[in-house]
Amino acid sequence: MSTQSSEFIANDVTSNRSNGVKQMLVKEYKKIGEGAFGTVSQAKLLDGETWIGPFAIKKVPAQTEYKSRELEILRLTNHPNVITLEYFFTHKSPKDGKIYQHLAMECLPETLQLEIRCYHNSMLELPLKHIKLYTYQIARAMLYLHALGICHRDIKPSNILVDPSTGILKICDFGSAKKLEPQQPSVSYICSRYYRAPELIVGCQYYSTQIDIWGLGCVIAEMLLRKPIFQGDDPILQLREIAKLLGPPDKRFLFNSNPKYVGPLFSRPLFSGKVSQRFQKVLGNAGEKGIDLLMKVLVYEPENRLSPRRILAHEFFDDLRIDNKFVPRGSPNPVNLPKLFNFSNFELDVIGELIDRVAPSH
Ligand SMILES: Nc1ncnc2c1ncn2[C@@H]1O[C@H](COP(=O)(O)OP(=O)(O)OP(=O)(O)O)[C@@H](O)[C@H]1O
Ligand SMILES: [Mg+2]
Numbered sequence: 336m337s338t339q340s341s342e343f344i345a346n347d348v349t350s351n352r353s354n355g356v357k358q359m360l361v362k363e364y365k366k367i368g369e370g371a372f373g374t375v376s377q378a379k380l381l382d383g384e385t386w387i388g389p390f391a392i393k394k395v396p397a398q399t400e401y402k403s404r405e406l407e408i409l410r411l412t413n414h415p416n417v418i419t420l421e422y423f424f425t426h427k428s429p430k431d432g433k434i435y436q437h438l439a440m441e442c443l444p445e446t447l448q449l450e451i452r453c454y455h456n457s458m459l460e461l462p463l464k465h466i467k468l469y470t471y472q473i474a475r476a477m478l479y480l481h482a483l484g485i486c487h488r489d490i491k492p493s494n495i496l497v498d499p500s501t502g503i504l505k506i507c508d509f510g511s512a513k514k515l516e517p518q519q520p521s522v523s524y525i526c527s528r529y530y531r532a533p534e535l536i537v538g539c540q541y542y543s544t545q546i547d548i549w550g551l552g553c554v555i556a557e558m559l560l561r562k563p564i565f566q567g568d569d570p571i572l573q574l575r576e577i578a579k580l581l582g583p584p585d586k587r588f589l590f591n592s593n594p595k596y597v598g599p600l601f602s603r604p605l606f607s608g609k610v611s612q613r614f615q616k617v618l619g620n621a622g623e624k625g626i627d628l629l630m631k632v633l634v635y636e637p638e639n640r641l642s643p644r645r646i647l648a649h650e651f652f653d654d655l656r657i658d659n660k661f662v663p664r665g666s667p668n669p670v671n672l673p674k675l676f677n678f679s680n681f682e683l684d685v686i687g688e689l690i691d692r693v694a695p696s697h
Pocket of ligand 1: 367368369370371372373374375391393418440441442443444445446493494496507508509510
C-alpha cells in the first residue's frame with residue numbers, strides 16, 4: 336500500500352497501561368489497512384526523546400454521542416491472543432477538519448487472509464500443524480472474550496493477525512464487538528456474509544457468543560481449502576451454501592432462531608449421502624480428528640456447537656501438546672511453538688476440570 340508519511344503532534348496521548356496523558360509526536364509512514372470506517376497506518380511515537388513503536392494506528396471518526404465500543408473493549412481486554420492497545424488519542428484531521436479517534440496497537444506483520452492467499456498463490460497446502468496452531472489460538476482468544484461476555488461479531492481471516500515466523504496469532508478489529516447481555520436483543524445484520532452463522536442469516540436477534548464459533552469453523556475450513564467454504568451470492572443464498580454441506584436446517588432450529596422467518600428452507604436435498612461423507616469429501620485434508628472437530632463446530636443449533644473450552648480440549652490439538660516444534664513458512668528449521676498453555680487464573684477457572692485434557696501432561 337501507499338508509503339506516504341505524515342507527522343503531527345497529538346496533545347492527549349493516553350497510555351492504556353498507566354492512564355498517563357502526554358503530548359507526543361506521531362510519525363505515520365506506511366498505510367497497512369483500509370476498512371469501511373477508517374484507515375490503519377504503521378507509525379512511531381516520539382515519547383520525550385525516545386521513538387517507540389512500531390504501532391498500528393487505527394483511525395476512525397470520533398463518536399460524539401456515544402463512546403467508541405472498540406476503545407472500551409480494547410481497554411478491558413488483556414490476553415496473549417487479543418491485540419493489545421498501547422495508546423489512544425484524538426486528533427483533528429487537517430484534510431477534512433473532522434476529529435478522529437486514534438487507537439495505537441501493537442503491530443503484527445500479517446493477517447491470516449494474507450497467509451492463506453500466499454499458500455493459495457503458490458498452490459501449496461497450509462501445513463496441518465499451522466492450522467492447529469492458529470485454530471487453537473483463536474479458540475483461546477474466544478474462551479477469554481466469551482467468558483467476559485464479549486462477542487467479536489466479525490470473525491474472518493482479515494481480522495486475525497499472525498506472525499508467521501513465531502506462529503503467534505491475535506484477534507483484531509473490535510469495531511463490531513459487543514458485550515452481549517442475556518435477554519437483550521442485538522442486530523442480526525452483523526458479520527461478513529461468508530462467515531455469518533445460520534441463526535443470523537434467518538434474522539435471530541437473541542443470539543449468543545456462539546456466532547463467533549461458527550466464524551471459527553469457517554476460518555478453519557478456509558485454511559484447509561484456501562478459499563471461503565460458504566460463498567453465497569446474497570444473504571439467503573448463503574444459507575443454501577451451508578445446506579449443501581449440513582443438509583437443510585430443521586424446524587426447531589428455525590423456530591428457536593426466528594419464529595417469523597419466512598424465507599426459503601432449502602429442504603430438498605442439495606447433496607446426496609450422509610453429512611459425515613460430505614465433510615469427508617470437502618474437508619478430508621483435516622484428518623479424522625479435524626473432521627470430528629469441524630462436525631461439532633459447523634452445527635446449526637448454536638447451543639450444540641462446541642464451546643471454546645471443549646474446542647481447546649479436542650484431540651485435534653494433541654499434536655501441539657506432544658510436539659513443541661513447528662517449521663515456519665519459508666524457513667528450513669523448526670522453532671519452538673509460542674506459549675500456548677500459560678493460562679491466567681481467569682482462564683483456568685473457565686477451563687475447569689478440562690485442564691487435564693487441555694494442558695500437556697509434562
Ligand atoms: N495491530 C495491527 N497490526 C497489523 N495490521 C493491522 C493491525 N490492525 C489492523 N491491521 C490491518 O488493517 C486492516 C484493517 O483493520 P481493522 O480490521 O481493524 O479495520 P476495519 O476498518 O474494521 O476493517 P474492515 O472494515 O475491513 O473490517 C486489517 O485487516 C489488517 O490488515
Ligand atoms: Mg476488519
